[in-house]
Amino acid sequence: MKRLMIKEVIASPTLDQEITVMGWVRTRRGNKAVSFIALNDGSCIHNLQIVADLARFSPEVMQQITTGASLAVRGTLVASQGAGQSVELQAEEITIFGTCDPNSYPLQKKGHSLEFLRDIAYLRPRTNTFGAILRIRHNMAIAIHEFFHKKGYYYVHTPIITSSDAEGAGQMFRVTTLNLDKLPLNKAGEVDYKKDFFGKPTALTVSGQLEGELAALALGGIYTFGPTFRAENSNTPRHLAEFWMIEPEIAFFDVHDNMDLAEEFTKHCVQWALDNCADDLAFLSEHFDKGLMDRLRFVLANSYERITYTQGIEILEKAIAEGHKFEFPVYWGVDLASEHERYLVEQHFQKPVIMTDYPKEIKAFYMKQNEDGKTVRGMDVLFPLIGEIIGGSEREADFDKLRTHAQEMGVPEKDIWWYLDTRRFGTVPHAGFGLGFERLLLFVTGMSNIRDVIPFPRTPNNAEF
Amino acid sequence: MKRLMIKEVIASPTLDQEITVMGWVRTRRGNKAVSFIALNDGSCIHNLQIVADLARFSPEVMQQITTGASLAVRGTLVASQGAGQSVELQAEEITIFGTCDPNSYPLQKKGHSLEFLRDIAYLRPRTNTFGAILRIRHNMAIAIHEFFHKKGYYYVHTPIITSSDAEGAGQMFRVTTLNLDKLPLNKAGEVDYKKDFFGKPTALTVSGQLEGELAALALGGIYTFGPTFRAENSNTPRHLAEFWMIEPEIAFFDVHDNMDLAEEFTKHCVQWALDNCADDLAFLSEHFDKGLMDRLRFVLANSYERITYTQGIEILEKAIAEGHKFEFPVYWGVDLASEHERYLVEQHFQKPVIMTDYPKEIKAFYMKQNEDGKTVRGMDVLFPLIGEIIGGSEREADFDKLRTHAQEMGVPEKDIWWYLDTRRFGTVPHAGFGLGFERLLLFVTGMSNIRDVIPFPRTPNNAEF
Numbered sequence: 014m015k016r017l018m019i020k021e022v023i024a025s026p027t028l029d030q031e032i033t034v035m036g037w038v039r040t041r042r043g044n045k046a047v048s049f050i051a052l053n054d055g056s057c058i059h060n061l062q063i064v065a066d067l068a069r070f071s072p073e074v075m076q077q078i079t080t081g082a083s084l085a086v087r088g089t090l091v092a093s094q095g096a097g098q099s100v101e102l103q104a105e106e107i108t109i110f111g112t113c114d115p116n117s118y119p120l121q122k123k124g125h126s127l128e129f130l131r132d133i134a135y136l137r138p139r140t141n142t143f144g145a146i147l148r149i150r151h152n153m154a155i156a157i158h159e160f161f162h163k164k165g166y167y168y169v170h171t172p173i174i175t176s177s178d179a180e181g182a183g184q185m186f187r188v189t190t191l192n193l194d195k196l197p198l199n200k201a202g203e204v205d206y207k208k209d210f211f212g213k214p215t216a217l218t219v220s221g222q223l224e225g226e227l228a229a230l231a232l233g234g235i236y237t238f239g240p241t242f243r244a245e246n247s248n249t250p251r252h253l254a255e256f257w258m259i260e261p262e263i264a265f266f267d268v269h270d271n272m273d274l275a276e277e278f279t280k281h282c283v284q285w286a287l288d289n290c291a292d293d294l295a296f297l298s299e300h301f302d303k304g305l306m307d308r309l310r311f312v313l314a315n316s317y318e319r320i321t322y323t324q325g326i327e328i329l330e331k332a333i334a335e336g337h338k339f340e341f342p343v344y345w346g347v348d349l350a351s352e353h354e355r356y357l358v359e360q361h362f363q364k365p366v367i368m369t370d371y372p373k374e375i376k377a378f379y380m381k382q383n384e385d386g387k388t389v390r391g392m393d394v395l396f397p398l399i400g401e402i403i404g405g406s407e408r409e410a411d412f413d414k415l416r417t418h419a420q421e422m423g424v425p426e427k428d429i430w431w432y433l434d435t436r437r438f439g440t441v442p443h444a445g446f447g448l449g450f451e452r453l454l455l456f457v458t459g460m461s462n463i464r465d466v467i468p469f470p471r472t473p474n475n476a477e478f
Numbered sequence: 479m480k481r482l483m484i485k486e487v488i489a490s491p492t493l494d495q496e497i498t499v500m501g502w503v504r505t506r507r508g509n510k511a512v513s514f515i516a517l518n519d520g521s522c523i524h525n526l527q528i529v530a531d532l533a534r535f536s537p538e539v540m541q542q543i544t545t546g547a548s549l550a551v552r553g554t555l556v557a558s559q560g561a562g563q564s565v566e567l568q569a570e571e572i573t574i575f576g577t578c579d580p581n582s583y584p585l586q587k588k589g590h591s592l593e594f595l596r597d598i599a600y601l602r603p604r605t606n607t608f609g610a611i612l613r614i615r616h617n618m619a620i621a622i623h624e625f626f627h628k629k630g631y632y633y634v635h636t637p638i639i640t641s642s643d644a645e646g647a648g649q650m651f652r653v654t655t656l657n658l659d660k661l662p663l664n665k666a667g668e669v670d671y672k673k674d675f676f677g678k679p680t681a682l683t684v685s686g687q688l689e690g691e692l693a694a695l696a697l698g699g700i701y702t703f704g705p706t707f708r709a710e711n712s713n714t715p716r717h718l719a720e721f722w723m724i725e726p727e728i729a730f731f732d733v734h735d736n737m738d739l740a741e742e743f744t745k746h747c748v749q750w751a752l753d754n755c756a757d758d759l760a761f762l763s764e765h766f767d768k769g770l771m772d773r774l775r776f777v778l779a780n781s782y783e784r785i786t787y788t789q790g791i792e793i794l795e796k797a798i799a800e801g802h803k804f805e806f807p808v809y810w811g812v813d814l815a816s817e818h819e820r821y822l823v824e825q826h827f828q829k830p831v832i833m834t835d836y837p838k839e840i841k842a843f844y845m846k847q848n849e850d851g852k853t854v855r856g857m858d859v860l861f862p863l864i865g866e867i868i869g870g871s872e873r874e875a876d877f878d879k880l881r882t883h884a885q886e887m888g889v890p891e892k893d894i895w896w897y898l899d900t901r902r903f904g905t906v907p908h909a910g911f912g913l914g915f916e917r918l919l920l921f922v923t924g925m926s927n928i929r930d931v932i933p934f935p936r937t938p939n940n941a942e943f
Contacts (some may be wrong), residue, residue: 016730018630018698034728036698037904055697055729056630083904085730111875111905118903135689136903137898138696147697151632158623165483165521167616172934173638173705174651174682174720176941186639186653186675193669196658204658210651210709210719212939216652217639224934224943231603232520232612233483233501239913240638240704241808244675254675255639264520265481265500265550365732399750407772410576432601432941438583439502440576449725469689470638474677476641478689478896 014087020056026100028090034061034102035085037139038113041078049095050078050104052086055138058145058292062093062101074107080121080165081113081139127465134469135478142300145293146450146458146466149286153453156285157238157259160278166234166261171221172382173240176213176429183243185216186254217242222260222447223379223432226408229262230435230445236449243458246473250462253451255471262445268381268390268407271444272367275394276317278448279365283312286457294458302459308397309457315364317394320357322349322371328361329353348375353398358395366395378422379432380406392446399456405446412436479552485521493555498525499526499567500550502604505576508532508657514560515543517551521605523610523757526564527558539572540874545586546578546604569838599934600943607765610758611923611931614677614751618918621750622703622724623680623886631699631726636686638705641678642893648708650681651719654892682707687725687912688844689813691873694727694908695900701726703915711938715927718916727910733846733855735922737832740868741782743913744830748777751922759923767924773862774922780829782859785822787814787836793826794818812841816865823860831860843887844897845871847879857911864921870911877901 014034027241036054043049046067051060067075078084085108093101115121119133120140130137137143151230158168160456174188185234190210191197199205206213223235228235244254273473286294287309298305320328329343344408357366370383371391380389394403409415415436426433454466464470469478479498487499501519508514511532516525528551532540543549550573558566580586584598585605595602602608623633639653655675656662664670671678686702693700702725711720726739751759752774763770785793794808806815822831835848836856845854859868874880880901884894891898919931929935934943 020630035906037696081904082904110907111901111903113904114902135692135899136696138693138766144697147634148632151627151634154633155623155627158620162616162620165485167613168619169612169616169933170705172720172936172941172943174707174936174941177943184507184655185654187652187658188653189658190649190651191658193652193654193656193658193661196661210711210938211936211941213941215941226932227600227943228603228612231502231601232609234521238891240635240640246675255637257635360809405570434600436576437579438576439546439578441500441548442575468634468693471639471676473675476637476639476676476678476680478637478642 016085018056019052019054019059019061022061022090023057023059023100026090028092028100031087031089032102033087035110036061036083038078038080038082038084040080047077048078050084052084053144055144056147058141058296059098062095062098063088063104064101065104065107067406069104070107074109077109077112078107079113079115081118083110084108085110113343119245126312127462128414130399131464131470138468143465145296146454146460147468148293149458150288150466152285152289152456153282153450153457154238156282157236159285160281161234161236161261164234166236166263167228167232169221169225169228169232169235169237170239171218171224171228171237174211174215174220175218176211176215177223178216178219183219184245185219186217186242186244188217204335219243220258220260220447222445223429225260225445226264226272226432226443227435229264229445230441231437233265234261234263248473250464253463253467253470253472256463256467257450259448259450260445262443264441264443266407266444267442268369268392268444269394271405271407271446272317272319272369275367275392275405275446276365279394279396279402279453280313281287282453283309283457287313297458297460305459308459311397312365317365317367319367319369321369322388325349325353325357325366325368328357332356332361346372346374354395354400355397358400359397365397368393373418376406378419378424379408379415381409382418390444392444395444396456399452402452402456403446404447405444407442410436410440410442412440481550483521484517484519484524484526487524487526487555487776488524488565491555493557493565496552496554496570497567498550498552500575501526501548503543503545503547503549505545513540513543515549517549518609520609522613523606523761527560527563528553528569529566530569530572534569535572539574539701541575542577543572544578544580546583548575548578549573550575591914592927596929597937603933606761608930610761611919612933613758614755614923615919615931616748617754618747618922619703621747622701624750625746626699626701626726629699631701631728632693632697634686634690634693634697634700634702635704636683636689636693636702638683639676639680640683641676641680642644642688643681643684649710650682650684651707651709653680653682668777684708685723685725685912687727687910688894690725690727690910691897691908692765692900694729694910695904695906696909698730699728713938715929718928718935718937719934721928721932722915724915725910726812727908729906729908731872731909732907733834733857733909736857736870736872736911737782737784740832740857740870741830743860744861744867745778747918748774748922752778762924770924773924776862778828782830782832783827784832784834786834787853790814790818790822790831790833793822797821797826811837811839811874819860819865820862823865830862831859833858841871841890843884844873844880846874847883855909857909859911861921864917866919867921868911868913870909872907875901875905875907877905
């Protein structure tokens with residue numbers, strides 16, 4: 014008989030019919046006459062209650078039904094008399110696939126700390142919490158592809174291994190096939206990278222943006238969705254060495270189009286979560302973050318406030334003058350901290366905020382320069398609780414201005430000649446932004462440590478599994 | 479006025495209305511009275527014909543309209559009198575975004591060789607050929623997510639940087655933050671990996687399968703879609719150092735379920751291409767591969783023939799006995815070559831073939847062992863022209879058998895204890911397969927060199943852009 018997923022059984026139960034389900038035992042309780050087995054198959058957060066009449070099943074079978082054991086159960090679906098579920102499965106046949114020794118299985122019935130679960134990341138997808146997070150993670154990925162596909166923008170795979178470090182977004186991991194125990198040296202006694210796989214030093218990408226622009230200036234609108242890497246030795250709840258980024262880049266867009274896209278995009282993702290992940294969100298909200306649902310609705314309910322950096326500084330300076338205390342100083346030219354961004358969002362405007370026109374010194378070389386000579390058309394989207402969720406800009410489309418600014422910022426022309434060429438040959442206005450996927454997931458799941466929203470986190474001294 | 483994509487204009491033209499389009503000049507021709515400009519914006523393979531009455535536009539503007547220049551054109555859409563298009567845009571206003579010097583722009587009007595375009599990979603998305611390939615690549619990615627999402631399988635990001643090399647699929651790239659010019663040494667004089675970012679040697683993943691199994695044995699059904707890496711020094715039209723893989727893994731699946739899934743999945747992708755990429759396929763078929771459409775329909779029209787490896791060997795031996803010549807020898811135990819696979823598909827069965835039950839010596843340690851003690855439940859899908867497109871298997875679910883076989887194959891238990899644990903704690907039957915994304919694209923686009931179906935190919939001595 015065809016197996017049904019528990020998600021299907023609960024969503025559209027066909028009472029008094031015989032069905033087969035397969036899954037893992039979450040808990041078992043009961044009395045001398047009957048056992049109640051909570052079975053989970055990962056398809057949803059809900060367990061299906063299995064009712065086993067002990068007169069029908071041998072003690073040898075029943076004693077193997079412990080937390081973590083895997084079963085197939087054939088039975089009849091009936092309305093449940095008990096609290097907590099509307100249907101239950103009256104077991105007619107139970108097949109044990111695999112037992113699970115209660116003395117050695119690390120996941121027992123009740124709540125383990127998130128820290129403990131990080132150490133056993135290879136098993137934590139079996140918990141309610143990580144099941145919920147991974148299903149939401151899946152749904153956010155689908156929502157992202159759905160959004161851009163419907164717009165007519167094309168998914169582009171930018172390279173992971175790169176010989177360019179022009180983006181300058183952070184420290185890079187070296188990639189090599191050289192034997193470190195016996196490095197080849199050239200005549201000058203230096204490491205001979207001609208012997209390396211690519212014939213020169215290479216590293217893992219920190220951003221797909223520059224290559225994404227190459228594609229956008231041919232296909233019109235594109236987006237990337239791939240892993241990026243930062244070798245910063247930061248052991249914090251907000252840093253990963255390996256994380257996933259989404260970077261749309263759209264030809265013929267100015268910074269205002271870019272703001273419209275970023276607002277529509279983030280609202281689409283949040284709406285998708287509410288529409289498709291209600292049970293998982295309810296679980297996480299109840300167990301980790303009572304304010305989660307309100308924050309999600311806050312994003313949907315408001316038009317994002319659009320202000321310039323200069324206006325933002327004025328508001329913050331006024332707040333300080335009126336007695337508000339910040340940990341970090343505020344002045345024109347400073348790179349704002351999360352506390353400043355959150356003040357604007359949560360207290361001043363009580364809306365998500367899009368801030369534009371940043372001092373050029375604190376932004377990357379490729380951002381479009383404003384006429385004032387001081388600011389660039391950067392654009393950050395600021396959210397409650399987490400601050401900056403998106404960073405982007407209109408790009409400098411003028412060849413001479415871009416080349417000069419790259420020189421000023423110390424980006425060697427030999428590293429970006431191909432990027433500059435796009436401004437020599439049929440340049441167009443264009444804009445784009447980057448969204449850290451795990452940053453989005455922190456917001457949507459309400460989790461507070463970024464290691465808990467990626468299956469296998471990579472951090473200093475940790476590359477397990 | 480809102481800009482329309484040329485794809486929209488051509489798909490649902492609204493005649494005698496004023497519209498604005500933006501794009502790049504492909505060609506320009508005409509006479510003393512009128513210029514015909516073929517404008518492409520990357521949204522589709524088609525150009526929109528712009529008709530510019532020279533009495534309306536200054537010579538200074540018109541002389542800037544050369545191949546590769548970028549324009550915005552406002553005008554009225556009218557039925558076209560000329561051959562080759564049904565509508566054209568009567569230009570009322572032309573804005574030049576960027577000029578394109580004919581003397582230095584590498585892409586002139588007519589066909590460049592694929593080899594030449596590989597050297598200028600940063601510009602080749604602007605050609606018809608690579609526009610078509612990249613739009614098909616996008617569509618195949620969307621088709622893949624759509625397929626698994628509808629099945630209720632969850633997209634999982636398996637790690638890119640790994641400290642495990644248990645998969646054994648090939649040579650790996652080392653990932654490090656150590657300074658190669660000044661490697662730290664321990665007291666024994668060896669490289670001190672405790673000083674490396676992760677505190678031990680790490681490398682780029684060759685497959686997400688083992689981690690994918692961890693997720694499948696919690697969520698039920700999952701798939702990966704991410705980059706994988708092989709550091710093999712192979713300069714061939716079929717090898718990339720960096721490529722993308724899709725690896726579904728489904729709990730409670732046996733090898734027959736796996737075959738059903740692989741057949742349905744590949745047919746879904748091909749059908750999606752026919753439904754959504756007709757114009758791009760027509761272009762590639764006409765210019766590169768006249769047999770392309772027939773091969774795509776061949777996949778859809780047939781049930782895949784399912785045979786065992788042993789049956790396949792018998793058929794091949796019979797063919798040899800009857801005078802068929804192969805370059806490589808055929809005997810029970812050999813790893814079949816592409817010519818053998820293609821003979822079975824193209825000549826013997828004239829259908830795609832799924833071959834199962836391979837000699838255990840030529841397959842990986844994790845495949846389920848058959849009762850005969852000689853074969854394992856591997857499963858390869860063989861396609862016309864390219865041979866193996868999918869490799870997969872039912873996995874060994876028995877802890878003791880898996881451990882013993884891993885030992886026999888030389889996989890150290892210290893590297894896979896976490897993988898073995900999934901067979902200790904609630905093991906279940908499960909199966910999965912891997913599809914090389916670029917292999918699929920070779921089949922669907924009809925291109926013959928794998929460097930032409932990925933935006934920025936990484937191969938020995940090449941990591942440009």
